Amino acid sequence: MNIKKATFKGGTHLSYNKELTSGLNVETSIPPEEIILPVSMHIGAPAKPIVEVGDKVKMGQKVAEATGFVSVPIHSSVSGEVIAIEPRLHPNGQKVLSIIIKNDMLDTPDENMHPNSDYKNLDSKEILNIIKEAGIVGLGGATFPTHVKLSIPEGKKVEYLILNAAECEAYLTNDDALMMTNSDDIIKGLEIVMYVLGIDKAYIGIEDNKKDAIEKMAKSAQALNVDIYCLATKYPQGSEKHIIKAISGREVPSGKLPIDVGCVVLNVATAKAIKEAVIDGKPLIERIATITGHGIKTPKRMLIRIGTPIEHVLAQCGGFTDAEKFILGGPMMGISHFSSDTPVIKGGSGFLLLNEKEIDLSESNDCIRCGKCVSACPMRLLPLMISNASVNNDFEKAEKYNAMDCIECGACSYVCPAKRMLVSNMRVAKREITAIRKEKAALAEAKAKEAKN
Amino acid sequence: MDKLFIVSSSPHIRSNVTTQKIMRDVLIALTPAMVAGIIYFGTRALYLTVICVITCVLTEWVYEKLMHKKSTINDLSAAVTGVLLAFNLPASASWWIAFIGSIFAILIVKQIFGGIGHNFVNPALAARAFLMTCWGVRMTGGAFIPIDAVTSATPLGILKEKLAESLPSYINLFLGTNVYGCIGEVSKLALLIGGIYLICRKVITWKIPVVYIGTVFILSLIFGQDPLFHILAGGLFLGAIFMATDYTTSPITPKGQIIYAVGCGLLTVMIRLYGAYPEGVSYSILLMNVAAPLIDRYSKPRVFGIQKVKKLKKKSEVI
Ligand code: SF4
Ligand code: SF4
Numbered sequence: 090m091n092i093k094k095a096t097f098k099g100g101t102h103l104s105y106n107k108e109l110t111s112g113l114n115v116e117t118s119i120p121p122e123e124i125i126l127p128v129s130m131h132i133g134a135p136a137k138p139i140v141e142v143g144d145k146v147k148m149g150q151k152v153a154e155a156t157g158f159v160s161v162p163i164h165s166s167v168s169g170e171v172i173a174i175e176p177r178l179h180p181n182g183q184k185v186l187s188i189i190i191k192n193d194m195l196d197t198p199d200e201n202m203h204p205n206s207d208y209k210n211l212d213s214k215e216i217l218n219i220i221k222e223a224g225i226v227g228l229g230g231a232t233f234p235t236h237v238k239l240s241i242p243e244g245k246k247v248e249y250l251i252l253n254a255a256e257c258e259a260y261l262t263n264d265d266a267l268m269m270t271n272s273d274d275i276i277k278g279l280e281i282v283m284y285v286l287g288i289d290k291a292y293i294g295i296e297d298n299k300k301d302a303i304e305k306m307a308k309s310a311q312a313l314n315v316d317i318y319c320l321a322t323k324y325p326q327g328s329e330k331h332i333i334k335a336i337s338g339r340e341v342p343s344g345k346l347p348i349d350v351g352c353v354v355l356n357v358a359t360a361k362a363i364k365e366a367v368i369d370g371k372p373l374i375e376r377i378a379t380i381t382g383h384g385i386k387t388p389k390r391m392l393i394r395i396g397t398p399i400e401h402v403l404a405q406c407g408g409f410t411d412a413e414k415f416i417l418g419g420p421m422m423g424i425s426h427f428s429s430d431t432p433v434i435k436g437g438s439g440f441l442l443l444n445e446k447e448i449d450l451s452e453s454n455d456c457i458r459c460g461k462c463v464s465a466c467p468m469r470l471l472p473l474m475i476s477n478a479s480v481n482n483d484f485e486k487a488e489k490y491n492a493m494d495c496i497e498c499g500a501c502s503y504v505c506p507a508k509r510m511l512v513s514n515m516r517v518a519k520r521e522i523t524a525i526r527k528e529k530a531a532l533a534e535a536k537a538k539e540a541k542n
Numbered sequence: 543m544d545k546l547f548i549v550s551s552s553p554h555i556r557s558n559v560t561t562q563k564i565m566r567d568v569l570i571a572l573t574p575a576m577v578a579g580i581i582y583f584g585t586r587a588l589y590l591t592v593i594c595v596i597t598c599v600l601t602e603w604v605y606e607k608l609m610h611k612k613s614t615i616n617d618l619s620a621a622v623t624g625v626l627l628a629f630n631l632p633a634s635a636s637w638w639i640a641f642i643g644s645i646f647a648i649l650i651v652k653q654i655f656g657g658i659g660h661n662f663v664n665p666a667l668a669a670r671a672f673l674m675t676c677w678g679v680r681m682t683g684g685a686f687i688p689i690d691a692v693t694s695a696t697p698l699g700i701l702k703e704k705l706a707e708s709l710p711s712y713i714n715l716f717l718g719t720n721v722y723g724c725i726g727e728v729s730k731l732a733l734l735i736g737g738i739y740l741i742c743r744k745v746i747t748w749k750i751p752v753v754y755i756g757t758v759f760i761l762s763l764i765f766g767q768d769p770l771f772h773i774l775a776g777g778l779f780l781g782a783i784f785m786a787t788d789y790t791t792s793p794i795t796p797k798g799q800i801i802y803a804v805g806c807g808l809l810t811v812m813i814r815l816y817g818a819y820p821e822g823v824s825y826s827i828l829l830m831n832v833a834a835p836l837i838d839r840y841s842k843p844r845v846f847g848i849q850k851v852k853k854l855k856k857k858s859e860v861i
Pocket of ligand 1: 461504
């Protein structure tokens with residue numbers, strides 16, 4: 090085990106506000122009366138319910154199955170009875186088919202959970218299947234099915250397995266909490282992944298503002314061949330592309346995936362979930378989340394069962410005071426929502442209630458060409474140029490300025506003194522460029538057909 | 543739950559830097575030079591500065607009122623233009639010179655092109671050039687003669703005209719004592735303090751001022767001139783720290799800023815040595831202002847994940 094230092098070029102410092110929750114113990118949320126499980130809590134095909142209204146279910150029982158390779162099943166986080174299967178408001182803002190289960194408060198465990206004290210008796214395929222069947226997805230917020238990420242395509246080789254513990258978003262401290270409480274589990278999970286991928290070395294990246302976590306992880310990883318990188322505290326250090334750049338020195342080419350440069354990046358919470366699935370036989374039914382912001386009475390870090398209504402969690406934090414914005418995820422990349430009447434889902438790392446002072450609603454002014462967005466952009470784009478092109482509906486120009494490479498990290502909007510809505514203009518540009526490309530492709534296809542005839 | 547929260551695009555938090563705060567920092571950074579100007583040239587320096595600032599702000603306000611545009615005087619950029627213009631005037635300038643210059647700067651150079659962020663040359667410098675063209679005598683040479691002074695020429699004037707007077711010492715040049723020139727340019731010490739303040743406050747980076755002054759130093763050395771004299775004399779510090787770093791009219795790419803600063807330095811030395819004027823800072827910056835968009839276009843940083851070769855190919859595709 091070695092400890093090293095690294096970072097990437099560009100980026101910005103945020104007003105972190107992590108101290109709202111950083112020293113707090115992780116509390117276990119009181120189990121709710123009922124849970125709401127949307128069939129889509131991951132990227133990929135939605136799961137298909139395999140229970141019916143009136144069915145009795147146990148804690149950890151599979152209630153919806155995967156529908157294809159890029160899909161994962163869903164498990165009940167309580168024991169009780171299915172009382173409805175109907176569309177409910179999903180944190181993405183739409184109504185999504187959800188399984189509603191009434192909690193009998195007994196927590197009767199499902200007998201189908203098999204512990205495997207020695208994972209080395211299993212082969213990679215079996216372990217990947219366990220990971221899939223446990224419903225594990227990227228818990229940093231991306232929610233991409235983990236078994237897909239770990240199924241390395243033919244001809245590709247993993248050289249860098251990176252555990253992402255940067256937690257560069259402001260306000261959030263849930264990964265920090267997890268490292269303080271479960272560092273052994275995380276490292277065990279990492280070991281399992283190394284075994285699955287057949288590699289003998291791994292890397293862990295942690296921002297240097299989490300000194301205690303670094304120490305904890307270093308202790309747990311002592312016997313393992315890993316390098317721990319203390320990364321400069323700078324946003325967006327935890328972006329997949331930038332943690333790869335910092336640790337391996339490699340740049341993921343435009344339009345390519347990390348595996349194309351031999352890298353796989355996993356979030357610490359995902360590693361812990363893998364350990365619990367493989368060793369303890371426990372599916373993904375709970376997660377740690379940060380409930381914070383100046384708009385909530387008592388900010389907390391809590392272990393919450395998946396499907397718990399967010400209102401139920403907020404009530405345990407004393408409810409909100411003068412919150413004006415409710416955000417799922419971090420303040421830089423999270424999604425704001427008009428209602429907190431949704432459930433906690435797998436990717437729910439943070440629940441933010443921000444008051445008027447924190448959100449800064451001042452209107453945008455003219456760009457003064459200060460170049461701050463340029464030096465903050467981790468992709469080395471010229472955000473002001475793309476934004477201007479986008480506002481003028483000149484999407485060809487936006488494309489020439491590499492709009493498609495924008496990772497929507499928000500650093501440019503954050504630093505802009507004129508408070509311009511750079512990221513939303515970026516999004517418009519990206520959407521339009523994609524549409525134009527599709528149109529062009531369709532046209533080309535039609536032409537080719539015509540030529541054939 | 544009754545309350546509906548505000549929904550908007552991420553990011554949901556923003557830094558506390560605003561255009562107004564940046565301009566306020568520039569004004570603060572200009573204060574030491576203002577004080578030096580008052581010490582060396584008396585209250586006339588203050589008087590002219592006040593005229594410039596008031597005229598600039600009023601022009602902006604009236605224009606925006608008439609055009610039914612949102613007033614931008616609160617962003618303080620017009621005030622900054624006012625101070626910078628005054629700093630580029632000789633203390634003996636009449637009030638109407640300051641008045642006309644200010645209207646020209648704000649109305650013709652800034653507002654007609656669309657206001658803050660849209661002008662392509664620095665308003666204060668363009669106004670100075672305009673005044674020099676129309677009333678050259680009142681802007682140079684004799685204009686620097688204080689009522690009761692013995693010497694008359696600016697240090698660069700002495701050099702250019704090969705006057706018999708002796709050149710001022712480095713220390714005088716640095717402090718601004720016993721030298722003549724525009725209101726804001728004489729004390730390099732005061733300007734330096736302002737520049738360091740701006741860099742510490744992250745309003746500007748070291749790049750443009752250091753590269754600009756460095757280029758002048760090296761080129762004067764190459765041309766067999768006294769490099770120390772060349773960087774300390776005239777308006778180089780004022781130009782390099784406060785004018786060439788103007789956001790709107792300088793390149794936004796890191797590489798572009800270096801090219802631009804080298805260009806400014808090169809032109810300054812050329813004008814000083816071979817041009818008709820003793821001083822070349824304003825014209826150099828103005829010329830480079832015009833070139834800035836072009837420099838930006840050809841100094842785009844390499845995008846993350848796109849290799850050089852590919853970029854070159856892309857460029858040729860574009861052409
Ligand atoms: S940060 Fe804002 S004001 Fe500055 S150049 Fe970028 S868009 Fe313009
Ligand atoms: S949101 Fe896009 S353009 Fe803005 S800083 Fe991030 S990557 Fe750059």
